[in-house]
Every structure is written in C-alpha cells, then in structure tokens.
Amino acid sequence: MRVQSTRPAPLPPRAIQLVAHRIRLHAVRMVARQGLGYLGQALSSAELMATLFTSYLRSGLDHFVLSPGHYVIAAYAAAAETGLLDPADLDAYGQDGSDLEAIGTERSPVADITCGSLGQGLSAAAGLALSDRLRGIQVQTYALVSDGEVQEGQTWEAAMFAAHHGLDRLVVLLDCNNSQVDGPVNSITTIEPIPAKWEAFGWTAQRVDGHDPGALLAALDEAVASPKPAVVLADTSTRHGLDCLPADADGHFIKLSTDLADRAVAELETAILQAERSAR
Amino acid sequence: MRQPPYPTVLKPYGTALVELAKQRPEVVCLSADLTRQCEVDLFRDTIPERFINGGMAEQNLMGIAGAMAREGHIPFVHSFGVFCTRRPYDQVAMAIAYPDLPVRIVGFMPGLSSPGGPSHQAIDDVALMRALPNMTVVDVADAVEVSQVVPAIADLPGPVYLRLKRGEIPVIFDDGDHVLKLDSAQVLSTGRDVAIISGGMMLPAALVAASVLAEHGVEASVLNVPVIKPLDATTVLDACASARAVVVAENHSVIGGLGSAVAEALAEAGLGRPLRRVGVQDVFAGGSRTASYLFERYGLSARAVIEAAWTVTASQGPPPAPPPLPAEAGTYAPV
Numbered sequence: 319m320r321v322q323s324t325r326p327a328p329l330p331p332r333a334i335q336l337v338a339h340r341i342r343l344h345a346v347r348m349v350a351r352q353g354l355g356y357l358g359q360a361l362s363s364a365e366l367m368a369t370l371f372t373s374y375l376r377s378g379l380d381h382f383v384l385s386p387g388h389y390v391i392a393a394y395a396a397a398a399e400t401g402l403l404d405p406a407d408l409d410a411y412g413q414d415g416s417d418l419e420a421i422g423t424e425r426s427p428v429a430d431i432t433c434g435s436l437g438q439g440l441s442a443a444a445g446l447a448l449s450d451r452l453r454g455i456q457v458q459t460y461a462l463v464s465d466g467e468v469q470e471g472q473t474w475e476a477a478m479f480a481a482h483h484g485l486d487r488l489v490v491l492l493d494c495n496n497s498q499v500d501g502p503v504n505s506i507t508t509i510e511p512i513p514a515k516w517e518a519f520g521w522t523a524q525r526v527d528g529h530d531p532g533a534l535l536a537a538l539d540e541a542v543a544s545p546k547p548a549v550v551l552a553d554t555s556t557r558h559g560l561d562c563l564p565a566d567a568d569g570h571f572i573k574l575s576t577d578l579a580d581r582a583v584a585e586l587e588t589a590i591l592q593a594e595r596s597a598r
Numbered sequence: 599m600r601q602p603p604y605p606t607v608l609k610p611y612g613t614a615l616v617e618l619a620k621q622r623p624e625v626v627c628l629s630a631d632l633t634r635q636c637e638v639d640l641f642r643d644t645i646p647e648r649f650i651n652g653g654m655a656e657q658n659l660m661g662i663a664g665a666m667a668r669e670g671h672i673p674f675v676h677s678f679g680v681f682c683t684r685r686p687y688d689q690v691a692m693a694i695a696y697p698d699l700p701v702r703i704v705g706f707m708p709g710l711s712s713p714g715g716p717s718h719q720a721i722d723d724v725a726l727m728r729a730l731p732n733m734t735v736v737d738v739a740d741a742v743e744v745s746q747v748v749p750a751i752a753d754l755p756g757p758v759y760l761r762l763k764r765g766e767i768p769v770i771f772d773d774g775d776h777v778l779k780l781d782s783a784q785v786l787s788t789g790r791d792v793a794i795i796s797g798g799m800m801l802p803a804a805l806v807a808a809s810v811l812a813e814h815g816v817e818a819s820v821l822n823v824p825v826i827k828p829l830d831a832t833t834v835l836d837a838c839a840s841a842r843a844v845v846v847a848e849n850h851s852v853i854g855g856l857g858s859a860v861a862e863a864l865a866e867a868g869l870g871r872p873l874r875r876v877g878v879q880d881v882f883a884g885g886s887r888t889a890s891y892l893f894e895r896y897g898l899s900a901r902a903v904i905e906a907a908w909t910v911t912a913s914q915g916p917p918p919a920p921p922p923l924p925a926e927a928g929t930y931a932p933v
Contacts, residue, residue, distance in 0.1 A: 419885030434717025507653035
C-alpha cells in the first residue's frame with residue numbers, strides 16, 4: 319500500500335460523486351457475477367466510502383475499521399478507485415478460493431479490521447485509537463458502522479469506553495440506511511433518537527445526507543477536529559443511485575438477474591458520463 | 599432409506615414449529631433479525647401474537663428467553679448457530695443452562711454449510727453447548743428428523759440446542775419407518791471392519807463412503823447419532839466393539855463435538871479402537887461462493903471419510919474414490 323504522510327487534498331464534491339458512481343458500478347458487476355449479493359450496502363455507502371477513501375484516509379497511516387463485514391464489497395470498490403487494489407482483482411470477489419471474500423475476514427485487504435459478526439467493530443476501532451495514543455502516534459481511526467448493528471449492546475459499551483477515555487481521534491461513519499435482514503431497522507427495534515444517544519454517551523454527533531459529498535466533507539472536517547470522539551450519522555438508502563431497482567429490492571442481500579444487472583450497468587455508465595462532464 | 603441425490607424440501611422446521619405451537623399455547627417464537635433464514639417467517643405470519651423479534655441483540659434475547667421460561671413459556675430462540683452460541687455464551691450459561699430452563703436454542707447454518715466465512719460458520723457450537731451442564735445437543739440429518747425433533751424436544755425439562763441446516767433440506771429417510779429417538783442412536787448398517795459414526799450434514803457422506811468401501815472389501819457399519827448429548831454410549835460402544843476401527847464424521851471442529859464425545863465414551867469404557875475424526879481440523883475456514891467447495895477443501899467429503907476408513911483399517915493400495923454425485927437444482931448430494 320502507498321503511504322501518504324499528509325492528508326490527501328480533499329476532492330471537490332463533484333469528483334467524489336463520480337467516484338461514488340464508479341463504486342456502484344464495480345459493485346453491480348461484482349454482484350452480477352454471482353447473481354446475488356451485498357449490493358444494497360454498496361449503494362448506501364458509496365458516497366461515504368468515496369469521501370473517506372479519496373479525501374481523508376491516509377493509506378498506511380490512518381486506520382480503517384469496517385465493522386459490518388458485508389460492506390467489504392464497497393471498500394474493495396473504493397480501494398480499486400483510489401489505487402489501493404487492482405480493479406481486475408475485483409473479478410474474483412466472492413468466488414470459491416478467492417481472497418476477496420463476500421463477507422470480510424482476517425485476510426481481507428483494505429480494511430485494518432473487519433467483523434462479519436456485527437456490532438464488534440467499534441470496540442476494535444477504540445482499541446486501535448487507544449493503542450495509538452499510548453504509543454504517541456498521531457493518526458486517525460475511521461470506523462464505518464451500520465445502523466442495524468447498534469442494536470448490539472457491544473456498540474454502546476464501546477461508545478461509553480471511547481468517550482470516557484477521550485479518544486478524540488476516533489471518527490465513526492454511521493451508515494443509517496434503515497435496513498437490516500428482517501426489514502427496516504425502525505420496524506424491528508427502534509434506535510432513534512440516534513444523535514441524542516451518541517451525544518448522551520459523550521460523543522460529538524452530526525446528522526447529514528449520506529449521499530451528499532459536500533455535506534459529508536463538512537461533517538468529517540468537524541468530526542476530525544472535534545475534541546471528543548465523533549460520529550457522522552449519514553442518512554442513506556440501499557437503493558440510492560439505481561433507479562432501475564424495484565421498490566421492494568432487498569437491502570441486505572439482493573438477487574440480481576442478468577437483465578436487471580444489464581440495466582443497472584447502463585444506468586450507472588450514463589450517470590458516470592454525465593458526472594465526468596460536470597466534473598470537468 | 600433413499601439413495602442420493604436426495605429430494606429436498608423447504609421449511610420443515612418452520613412448519614413443524616407452527617404445528618407444535620397450535621397445540622401448545624406456551625410455545626413462543628423468538629427471532630434475532632434472521633426470521634426468514636430460520637424458517638420462522640411461517641410462525642410470524644401464522645401466530646404473530648407469539649412471535650417476538652428481538653432484533654440484532656442475541657445476548658439480550660437469551661436473557662428474555664430464560665425469564666419467559668421461568669414464567670411457563672417454552673421459548674424457541676432462533677439465529678444462525680454462531681450468533682446463538684458463541685456470541686451470547688455467558689447469557690446462555692447463566693440465564694438458561696444453569697437454571698435448567700426449557701429454552702430451545704435453534705442454530706441454523708451448521709459448520710461449513712455457510713460460505714460466509716468464519717464469522718458465519720458454526721464450527722464450535724456443538725463443543726460450546728455440550729460443555730454446558732443441563733444442555734441437550736441435537737444435530738439432525740434430514741427433513742424427516744427435523745419434523746420429528748420439534749415435538750420430541752417440546753417437553754424436555756431442560757434446555758436444548760438444536761442445530762439445523764438452512765435452506766433446502768434433504769429427505770434421506772422414508773417418512774413412516776424412521777423414528778427419531780432422543781435417547782438412542784441408530785444403526786443404519788452393520789459391518790465388521792470399521793464403524794462410521796455420523797449425523798447431521800455428514801450423514802449422507804458417511805452413507806456414500808460405506809457403500810464405496812463395501813465395493814472394495816471394507817465392511818463398514820454406519821451409525822446415525824442425532825443426539826450428541828446425552829450420547830447413547832451403549833449403541834456407540836456396541837458398534838465400535840463390533841469393528842476393528844472407528845471413524846467419526848461431523849460438520850464441526852474435530853475438537854469438542856461428536857468425535858470427542860465418541861472418544862470419551864471409548865476411553866471411559868476401556869474399549870481400545872483406532873479412531874479417526876473427520877471434521878474441521880482445528881482451523882478457521884474461509885469464505886467462498888459455495889458450501890460444497892468448502893466441504894471438499896476442508897475435508898468434509900465422502901472422499902475424506904473413505905480415506906479415513908481406508909487408512910484406519912490399514913487397507914492396502916490407494917483408497918477408492920467416491921462416484922461423482924451431481925446435485926441438480928432441488929436435490930442434495932453429499933460432497
């Protein structure tokens with residue numbers, strides 16, 4: 319992996335949007351090869367990943383914890399867009415014998431720590447941040463967490479711990495896509511009010527449109543500067559950026575027919591062309 | 599018994615649980631955000647007033663289940679095997695097993711049947727549950743046993759861990775002449791050379807192995823052991839005593855599961871037989887696209903059972919290969 323000693327210059331929002339479209343296109347192709355998979359996670363987190371990978375994460379320095387291992391598809395795609403992975407490697411995603419497994423594991427590239435068993439990532443991120451501070455290493459730890467997994471009590475044990483120990487270099491991107499296996503999060507166990515919960519646990523909390531790169535840039539700037547651990551609550555949708563998906567498309571694990579995959583690729587290629595023109 | 603590839607059925611567990619609950623108002627169904635995957639969407643849609651989705655919070659759910667059992671309910675708690683054993687282990691121990699409460703913990707996707715990698719592969723669930731006092735541990739092999747096990751465990755006074763394959767469930771036994779008994783293992787065939795002891799998802803591979811071995815002069819008995827704890831040591835020891843060697847085949851780590859239970863029974867009885875344990879060899883497996891790839895790669899195949907039986911009986915020459923058994927859509931064949 320490349321090592322950047324200074325934070326990457328933030329990309330303009332339009333350029334981040336373009337990367338997000340490309341993440342979605344990679345993800346569609348990765349899922350299409352298998353006919354089903356974790357597409358919704360990539361669609362909801364595309365702008366989060368694009369913003370983080372292009373404009374914040376210093377590869378080889380900062381830590382990236384991907385709490386829900388099912389999101390690793392989006393991390394692979396973002397890494398392919400930022401030179402951390404060979405895009406050709408994405409072809410092997412999820413295949414028998416591949417290192418790019420569909421749910422992140424210990425051998426997965428890109429993420430420092432990932433957890434297919436949900437609700438464990440924030441503890442790992444707090445551990446990395448604590449270790450860095452004890453060793454006098456001034457780097458950031460970014461953790462992507464999903465809203466469904468805050469139902470696990472461990473998330474809140476970690477949140478309490480991080481605030482108590484003043485882990486100000488810990489930034490959480492919470493993908494609030496209101497999706498878990500059994501349906502919308504708010505239909506299973508209510509987790510709102512989410513910002514008030516994090517604030518009550520001693521965190522700086524901001525809530526933004528998770529598909530708006532400009533808003534994400536501003537929120538992440540503030541989160542990094544915060545003297546407390548900070549969470550950016552990003553409201554997202556597991557269907558965002560793909561109008562061709564049916565309204566009832568499963569957000570956790572979607573079946574993608576060849577026909578639907580073709581339409582999705584066409585839609586995203588059009589979006590990418592338009593974004594390239596507008597980014598010029 | 600049928601021959602592979604076996605026909606498959608969907609949701610035999612979910613169907614059986616609804617049938618039981620219609621008879622027994624004290625049965626409640628607890629889910630943890632994997633409702634359809636654990637076949638209890640049937641329960642949710644049929645008896646919604648006794649269906650509780652606890653969300654993605656298994657430790658809490660075990661505490662809820664234990665308390666409900668104290669009040670007279672019979673809670674059936676559902677998740678993937680990893681998430682209802684490893685994750686809430688202390689809660690299962692203290693809130694359910696120690697007070698000896700009639701909670702039925704039902705864990706889907708046993709062993710390497712999940713291609714989702716170590717986080718989703720329950721390779722140690724039997725070991726964990728077997729180590730808890732009062733816990734009965736059941737690993738059934740097919741849809742006929744699934745249908746029978748639900749009413750069979752309903753009235754056990756203590757807790758039960760039931761391990762179930764997810765998705766298409768093979769029909770190995772003929773309905774009507776197969777009776778699942780919680781207190782006895784079942785001799786499916788007899789042979790004087792090697793006793794193959796199996797159950798759960800490895801039973802089909804054990805049956806194929808026995809058939810191939812017979813064609814090559816090695817006579818194998820096959821024992822189906824749906825209840826791993828308490829183990830029917832009498833039947834196990836009888837089968838082992840009648841053979842020169844023993845092979846245990848299980849879709850689980852070779853540490854702490856059926857192989858360990860059999861080894862303990864042999865040792866305590868002073869019955870010396872060479873033993874080979876076919877199972878996950880003390881490693882975390884990987885993720886993959888298909889479970890069949892993992893079964894082959896990690897030695898949970900008919901080939902692995904044959905090789906273990908061949909070597910433990912000191913048979914001459916290379917071990918025979920199993921026949922290719924392609925599973926068409928809607929059928930199940932052992933790897």
